[in-house]
Amino acid sequence: MRNEWGRVLAALINVLGDFDKAEDALQDAVVAALKDWAAQGIPDNPRAWLLQVARRKAIDRFRREQIFETRRTDLEQLYQPEQLDAEQVMGDGIPDERLRLIFTCCHPALSEQAQVALTLRTLGGLTTTELARAYLIPEVTMAQRIVRAKRKIKAANIPYRVPPPERLTERVGSVLSVIYLIFNEGYAASSGQDLTRIALSGEAIRLGEMLHALMPREPEVAGLLALMLLHDSRKPARIDEDGNFVALEKQQRGLWNYEQIKAGLHLLEKAGPIEQAGPYQLQAAISAVHAQAADYQDTDWHRIILLYDQLYAIQPSPVVKLNAVVALSMVQGPASALEVLERVEAEGKLDRYQPFHVVKANLLKSVGQKQAAAEAYRLALSITHNRVERDFLQHCLKELEGCSK
Amino acid sequence: MQYMLLIYEDNTSPKPGSPEWEGYLKEYGVFTEEVKAKGVFIAGDALQPVTTATTVRVRGGKAATTDGPFAETKEMFAGYYLLDCKDLDEAIEYAEKIPSAKYGAVEVRPVMVFD
Numbered sequence: 241m242r243n244e245w246g247r248v249l250a251a252l253i254n255v256l257g258d259f260d261k262a263e264d265a266l267q268d269a270v271v272a273a274l275k276d277w278a279a280q281g282i283p284d285n286p287r288a289w290l291l292q293v294a295r296r297k298a299i300d301r302f303r304r305e306q307i308f309e310t311r312r313t314d315l316e317q318l319y320q321p322e323q324l325d326a327e328q329v330m331g332d333g334i335p336d337e338r339l340r341l342i343f344t345c346c347h348p349a350l351s352e353q354a355q356v357a358l359t360l361r362t363l364g365g366l367t368t369t370e371l372a373r374a375y376l377i378p379e380v381t382m383a384q385r386i387v388r389a390k391r392k393i394k395a396a397n398i399p400y401r402v403p404p405p406e407r408l409t410e411r412v413g414s415v416l417s418v419i420y421l422i423f424n425e426g427y428a429a430s431s432g433q434d435l436t437r438i439a440l441s442g443e444a445i446r447l448g449e450m451l452h453a454l455m456p457r458e459p460e461v462a463g464l465l466a467l468m469l470l471h472d473s474r475k476p477a478r479i480d481e482d483g484n485f486v487a488l489e490k491q492q493r494g495l496w497n498y499e500q501i502k503a504g505l506h507l508l509e510k511a512g513p514i515e516q517a518g519p520y521q522l523q524a525a526i527s528a529v530h531a532q533a534a535d536y537q538d539t540d541w542h543r544i545i546l547l548y549d550q551l552y553a554i555q556p557s558p559v560v561k562l563n564a565v566v567a568l569s570m571v572q573g574p575a576s577a578l579e580v581l582e583r584v585e586a587e588g589k590l591d592r593y594q595p596f597h598v599v600k601a602n603l604l605k606s607v608g609q610k611q612a613a614a615e616a617y618r619l620a621l622s623i624t625h626n627r628v629e630r631d632f633l634q635h636c637l638k639e640l641e642g643c644s645k
Numbered sequence: 646m647q648y649m650l651l652i653y654e655d656n657t658s659p660k661p662g663s664p665e666w667e668g669y670l671k672e673y674g675v676f677t678e679e680v681k682a683k684g685v686f687i688a689g690d691a692l693q694p695v696t697t698a699t700t701v702r703v704r705g706g707k708a709a710t711t712d713g714p715f716a717e718t719k720e721m722f723a724g725y726y727l728l729d730c731k732d733l734d735e736a737i738e739y740a741e742k743i744p745s746a747k748y749g750a751v752e753v754r755p756v757m758v759f760d
Contacts, residue, residue: 349733396755397646399732407734 241270241286245365246450248290250337253400256298259362259390266290268297338363339402339454342447346415347398354389355418361386363450364443374425374437412455416464416520419447423468427475428626441472452507462511463521469504470527473497485632489536501531514550522551526563541570558589562596565603574606594623598633605640614640647687647756648728648736650743653720658748672744680728680739691724720749727756 245266252262269290283289345358357375360366366374372382392398403411426440448465455461477491486492508524511517517525526547533539548564561584569577581600590596601616617637624630659665673691680686698714714721723745730736733753740751 347733349737396753397732399734403734 241273241290242365244287244290246338246341246363247287247336248294249362249365250341251291251335252294252298253341254337255295257400259393261298261301262294263362264301265294265298268301269294272297336454338450340400342415342451343402343411344393344398344400346411346418347393348411348414349396349398350389350392352418352421354385354392355414356421357382357385358389359418359447360422360440360443363447366443374440376437412458412460415451416460419444419451420464420468420520422447423471427471441468441475444468445472459511459516460518460520462507463518463524466504466507466511467520467524467527469500469507470524470531473500473504473531479628483628483631484635485628487632488530493535496531504528504531514547517550519551519555522547522554526551539570541567545571558584558587559593559595562590562593562599566599569603569606574603578603578607592623594620594629597623601636610640646730646732648730648733649754649756650726650728650736650740651722651752651754652724652726652743652745653749653752654723654745655720655749658723658745669744676742676744679742680726685728685730685735685739687727687729689724689726692722694723695721723749 248269249262249266252266253259256262256265272293273286273290277283277286342359342363345362346355350358357371360371360374361368368383368386369379371386372379375382402408423441423444426438426442426444445465445468448461448468452458452461452465473496474488474491476497477493477495478486480486504524505528508521508528511521511524514521514525526544529540529544529547544567545564548560548567552560552564561580565577565581565584568580578600581603584590585596585600597616597620601613601620604610604613604616614637617633617640621630621633621637624633659669677686677689680689695714698712700711700713700715702709702711726739726743728736728739730739733755736753740746740753743751745751
């Protein structure tokens, strides 16, 4: 049923012109479906069934609220599409309105947190309880966040539509960043008690697939989906049997999901020439180089450096530079990588960025500066909250102290 | 739907007498012409600088008057447009065209409707 939630909801919002009414009606229809389908089996076209019943439920609600007279136009709207239904069901189902829905949910006039919550609630069909658990906040807070966002959509009249061509690139960017944010939230979570959060990366991939199906010609949409699939393909190798984090260098590459890698590479290729690539395509291309390497040493680090340079040219962030430093150390050795790292450090923007201290520690260790390396590991530990990552860093630290004896 | 576009200037905005001032006023003229021609203009005004502001509060039936704006901030409320737009996206498009958006900021607020 969750597969149908987003499709049906998007269609209902289009007809009813209101998020809350649409959601209430769909909720009613789902309750009816649970009873009806258990007794009579799942209908041939569950989507059409849900839409039809939801529409009837919406009419019931209008009547109950005794606004039959004043809201005549609403009711007329409700009846009209019903006649269309028969042909649509005969054909290929219901017009897909999910693009409108995702552009509205990811409207830059909403806060980033609200965009994430609303997208997962409406298109992903996650309940408020599930969302609260995934984002580790009280259910009331999550519920308020969603209510406030919906209220703003209505009060400020945020349009329910796909933005016009001149705004499309900018607004697609906003949608992509919401999806990637969801993916990373799930990807960063890694332990048993984090299972609900891990599911978020699967949700993000589903959203990415949906978006790609709806906008097959947007290169960055394909790029993001490729990036997520390539990252996700390593999930089975990132954690060992004891629940410990395994760095890329030490991963058993046989455990990678090669179906996902194949799909990612295919998408990346279809997305277009790398010379004109956007940031998601470039990151996917970097991930692809890793995916195609037999092992860590064998990786085409020269190509990775070139790709990072290209990425830095369009997205000049210290995080991009930090990643390039790792590749540089593989080509030119840790000493020259440390020199570049010092320049990045001097900018002072990565003081609280845990991966920076980990990279620094690893490089210092390679050049034999054990004490400075230990200090960097300790600094990294002091700003790491994820249990698996903490265990990993503690292990690194112990290893370092062990070999200094 | 009516949107109030609240214009905030900061200390980088052109000042009267500065070389940029004439061009700045001209840009405002062009914008005002555009919103009028498109039929979305309802009202719009520029305010005198905050140095002319007086703030009034009534507490326990007693009025207290003080010199200066309500809030001392880096960005100062300088004027507004009241526009009739079809949705927030249209209002945002006009907000982007207001000359002050390049220096200070423009806050877009839907007008409350009591029914």
